[in-house]
Amino acid sequence: MREFNVNAICVPEQHYMVDITNKLNEIKKLIDKQKYFTINRGRQYGKTTTLLALEKFLADEYTVIAISFEGIGNEEFASAANFCQAFIKLIAKALRFAGVTKEYRESWLNSQILTFSDLSDHITDMCEDKKLVLLIDEVDKTSNNVVFLNFLGKLRDKYISRSAGKDFTFHSVILAGVYDIKNIKLRLVQEGLHTPLQSETVINNSPWNIAADFEVDMSFSAPEIETMLVDYENEHKMGMNIVEIATEIYNYTSGYPVLVSRICKYIDEDFNKQWTLETVRKAVKLISMETSPLFDSLIKNLTSNNELFILTKRLLMEDFRWRFNPHDELIGLGVRYGYLTNEKNRVKIANKIFEICLTNYFISYDERQQALTKPVITADEDGIITASGFNMQTCLERFAKYYYQYYNERDINFIEREASKLFLMFLSSVLNGEGFVYIETGLADGRSMDIVATYQGQQFIIETKIWYGEKRHDAAYDQLQGYMDKMSLTEGYLLTFDFSKTKKNHQKWVELEDGRKIFDVMV
Numbered sequence: 001m002r003e004f005n006v007n008a009i010c011v012p013e014q015h016y017m018v019d020i021t022n023k024l025n026e027i028k029k030l031i032d033k034q035k036y037f038t039i040n041r042g043r044q045y046g047k048t049t050t051l052l053a054l055e056k057f058l059a060d061e062y063t064v065i066a067i068s069f070e071g072i073g074n075e076e077f078a079s080a081a082n083f084c085q086a087f088i089k090l091i092a093k094a095l096r097f098a099g100v101t102k103e104y105r106e107s108w109l110n111s112q113i114l115t116f117s118d119l120s121d122h123i124t125d126m127c128e129d130k131k132l133v134l135l136i137d138e139v140d141k142t143s144n145n146v147v148f149l150n151f152l153g154k155l156r157d158k159y160i161s162r163s164a165g166k167d168f169t170f171h172s173v174i175l176a177g178v179y180d181i182k183n184i185k186l187r188l189v190q191e192g193l194h195t196p197l198q199s200e201t202v203i204n205n206s207p208w209n210i211a212a213d214f215e216v217d218m219s220f221s222a223p224e225i226e227t228m229l230v231d232y233e234n235e236h237k238m239g240m241n242i243v244e245i246a247t248e249i250y251n252y253t254s255g256y257p258v259l260v261s262r263i264c265k266y267i268d269e270d271f272n273k274q275w276t277l278e279t280v281r282k283a284v285k286l287i288s289m290e291t292s293p294l295f296d297s298l299i300k301n302l303t304s305n306n307e308l309f310i311l312t313k314r315l316l317m318e319d320f321r322w323r324f325n326p327h328d329e330l331i332g333l334g335v336r337y338g339y340l341t342n343e344k345n346r347v348k349i350a351n352k353i354f355e356i357c358l359t360n361y362f363i364s365y366d367e368r369q370q371a372l373t374k375p376v377i378t379a380d381e382d383g384i385i386t387a388s389g390f391n392m393q394t395c396l397e398r399f400a401k402y403y404y405q406y407y408n409e410r411d412i413n414f415i416e417r418e419a420s421k422l423f424l425m426f427l428s429s430v431l432n433g434e435g436f437v438y439i440e441t442g443l444a445d446g447r448s449m450d451i452v453a454t455y456q457g458q459q460f461i462i463e464t465k466i467w468y469g470e471k472r473h474d475a476a477y478d479q480l481q482g483y484m485d486k487m488s489l490t491e492g493y494l495l496t497f498d499f500s501k502t503k504k505n506h507q508k509w510v511e512l513e514d515g516r517k518i519f520d521v522m523v
Contacts, residue, residue, distance in 0.1 A: 002014055002015055002016055002235070003015060003016070003265070003268070003269075004016050004261045004262075004264040004265035004268055004269075005261060005265075006044075006258055006261050006262050006265055008048070009048050009049045009052055010046075010049045010261075011052075016228050016231055016232050016264070017049075017228060017231075018220050018224045018225060018227055018228045018257075018260070019224065019227035019228070020050065020053060020224070022224075023050070023216055023217070023218070024050075024053060024054055024057045026216045027050075027054060027174075027216055028054075028057065028058065030172070030212055030214070031058065031062070031133055031171070031172040031174075033212075034162075034171055034172055035172060035211075035212040036155070036156075036159055036172060036173040036174075036208075036210055036211050036212065037173075037174060037175075037211050037212045037213070037214045038139075038174070038175045038176070038177070038208070038211055038214060039051075039174060039175070039176045039177075039214055039218070040176070040177055040178060040214075040336060041178070041218050041336075041338060042178060042256075042336065042337050042338015042339065043178065043293065043294055043297050043337075043338065044257065044258035044293070044294050045218055045256065045257055045258070045338060046218060046257035046258070047137065047176045047177075047218075048068075048137055048138075048176070049257075050176075050218065051066060051135050051137055051174070051176055052066075054135070054174075055135065058133060059098075059099070061131070062131045062132070062133045062171065063095075063098050063099070063100060063130060063131060063132050063133070064098060064132075064133045064135065065091050065094045065095060065098060065132055065133065065134050065135065066094055066135040066137070067090040067091065067093075067094050067134075067135070067136055067137070068136070068137040068138045069136065069137070069138045069139055069140075069141040069142060070137065070138040070141055071141075072086065072141055072142070077142055077147045077148065078147075079147065080114070080115055080116055080147060080150065081114040081115070083147050083148070083151060084113045084114060084115065084116065084118065084119045085111070085113065085114070087119070087151070088108050088109060088110065088113060088119070088122070089109065091108050091134075092105055092106065092108045092109050095108065107126070108122075108126060110122060116150060116151065116154045119151075119154065120154050120157070120158060123158065123168075123169055123170070124158070124167055124168045124169065125168075127168040127169050127170060127171075128168040129168075130168075130171075131171045132170050132171055133170065133171055133172045133173075133174070134170045134172070134173045134174070135174045135176070136173070136174070136175050136176065137176045137177075138176070138177060139175045139176065139177040140177040140178050141177075149207045150207070152207035152208050153207035155169070155170070155173060155207075156207055156208065156209070156210050159173075159210050160210065175208075178336055178337070218257070219254060219255030219256060219257070220250070220253075220255035220257060220260055221250070221255060222243075222246045222247045222249075222250040222255075223246070224255070225246040225249055225250055225255070225260055226242050226243060226246040228260075228264070229242045229245060229246055229264075229275075230242060232264075232268075236273065238273055238275055240275035241275075244277065245275050245276075245277070245280065248277050248280045248281075249263050249264070249280055251352065252280070252281075252284050252351065252352045252353050253351050253352075253353060254341075254350060254351035254352070255351075256338065256350065256351050256353070256354075258294060259287065259351065259353050262283070262287050263280060263283040263284065263287065266279075266282070266283035266286060266287070267279045267280070267283055270283075270286075271283070277457075278456075278457035281454050281457065281459075282456075282457075284352075284353060284356070284436065284454075285433075285434075285435065285436050285454070287353055288353060288356040288357050288360065288436050289433060295357055297337070298337065298339055298354065298357065298358075299361060301333075301337050305330075305333070307330060308330050308333060308334060311330065312334065312339075312340070312349075312358070313362050313365075315347060315348075315349065316349055316355065316358055316359065316362065316439060317359075317362055317366075317421065317439070321346065322346065322347035323345060323346060323347070324342040324343075324345050324346055324347050331347055334347070338350060339354050339358075352438055355438040355439065356436050356437070356438045359424075359437060359438055359439060360428070360436075363421075363424060363425055363428050366421060366425065367425055381430055381432070383398070384398060384430050385430070385434070385455075389455065389456065389457075389458050390435065390453075390455035390456070390458050390460075392453070392460045392462070392491075392493055392519070393493075393519050395427065395430055396462075396493060396495060396507070396519065396521045397507060397521070399423055399426050399427075399495075400505075400507065400521060400523045402426065403422070403523050404523070419464070419466065419497040420449035420464040420497075421449075423449075423451075423462075423464055423495060424437065424439075424449065424451060427451070427453060427462075431453065431455060434455060434456070435453060435454050435455035435456065436453075436454055437451055437452065437453045437454075438451075438452055439451060439452075440452050440461070440483065449463070449464045450462075450463050450464075450479075450483060451463075451464065452487070459487060459489065460489075460491075460493060461480065461483045461484060461487055461489060461492050461493065462492075462493040462494075462495060463476055463479065463480045463483070463492070463493070463494050463495070464494075464495045464496070464497070465494070465495070465496045465497070466496070466497050466499065467496050467497065467498035467499065467500060467504070467522065473496065476494055476496070477494070477510075477518065480492045480493075480494055480518060481512065481516075481518075484516060489516075490515075490516045490517070491516065491517050491518070491519070492516070492517075492518045492519075493518065493519045493521070494518055494519070494520045494521065495521050495522075495523070496520070496521070496522040496523070497522075497523055498522055498523065504522050505522055505523060506520065506521070506522050507519075507520075507521045507522075508520050
């Protein structure tokens with residue numbers, strides 16, 4: 001019986017998989033042109049699974065040598081001699097499954113190859129009249145980057161000589177890892193894997209400047225997710241609305257492979273194979289609360305880089321307009337880790353699940369900081385969460401009460417700056433892990449926020465604003481209605497903080513011309 005897999009590689013005979021034939025065809029176009037390139041994506045982005053599929057996809061036309069640096073230790077990278085011997089042994093082992101003769105496979109082994117010059121000559125001999133494609137996975141595992149970079153430099157030299165008709169070498173070379181080898185100097189500096197001399201060498205002499213740009217989208221589109229669900233539906237006959245479910249999964253994951261599979265795994269194994277929009281959202285809630293290697297890595301990478309931490313927090317929790325610049329090392333780092341992306345030339349959190357996870361983390365961080373100097377807002381669930389579900393009207397009324405009690409007239413500059421965050425903390429306290437929140441568009445200096453809250457199948461959109469007069473207030477209605485349209489909601493909620501001298505306070509339902517309603521609260 002096949003299952004949805006979220007660990008290690010996916011195998012068609014054992015796992016439900018997205019059809020990535022179109023991606024493989026795009027990668028093959030680069031290989032057909034004899035390109036050398038790098039596939040660098042975040043953790044659990046399907047790199048290894050893609051390489052395995054590619055190996056089989058190319059087998060009829062090429063001899064594919066698939067090796068990995070996973071498990072390679074310090075000794076193999078201690079010197080050029082050690083690396084050369086380890087490399088040719090890895091190739092000989094991989095060729096055992098590549099359909100070549102035993103004689104050719106064993107001819108790769110040569111104990112006399114102890115320098116990169118020796119290795120270069122050996123590769124020339126072994127690649128003559130052959131179409132060898134070399135796949136190297138887990139290139140981030142190199143424990144001595146200088147030895148590895150010297151190896152890449154030799155591949156580069158052979159590539160150039162081949163182009164001039166003066167050498168034989170691998171038809172194509174593909175490296176896979178988190179870091180782009182063209183930017184490996186960044187890792188050397190960040191992780192301390194360098195000496196000043198080595199850093200200078202790396203910065204001034206790129207060993208991989210012959211690499212082609214890899215622009216194949218490794219994320220899964222909604223139609224691609226459908227291919228996996230069709231396969232599942234053909235086997236289980238659950239009667240799911242495939243297009244609807246695939247679209248909802250994509251809305252939360254933006255096609256991040258392991259998150260797509262994780263949602264499906266929860267529904268298949270924990271929700272009794274009930275494929276509905278509600279079970280997708282339940283799965284999202286559980287995923288956002290997990291302690292997983294992916295999220296642990298995300299938080300670790302943020303907290304270990306204070307500048308990236310601050311900028312990412314502002315990007316999510318404030319209206320920080322971070323222009324996407326591919327040459328910005330911090331942006332590049334976030335993109336390589338997989339949690340930042342480019343949307344219309346602006347930096348954006350890569351998907352809603354990451355937004356939920358980071359929102360929870362930053363709320364907790366702010367609560368800790370606030371607890372040191374400010375009164376902490378906490379919420380009583382009674383009357384807000386009932387047998388019939390979540391009552392957002394009562395939640396807002398209760399927040400207004402707490403706001404008047406603890407924050408009104410206190411440190412007005414702090415409140416004006418942090419007002420929307422105060423409500424976000426209050427709402428998260430009420431949900432208490434039973435639901436989740438994410439910020440739809442972001443804050444402007446802490447003075448506006450569009451919050452989406454989900455609780456057991458219910459969804460709410462709450463817009464928070466600072467009072468700047470009737471015209472701005474009317475514009476907030478229009479903006480909120482736009483989000484209601486987007487989410488197909490008949491009710492919306494507007495929370496306005498009035499810091500003017502003539503304060504206005506009200507709590508009222510306003511019926512719109514189309515029959516929908518907005519609960520308008522001003523404090």
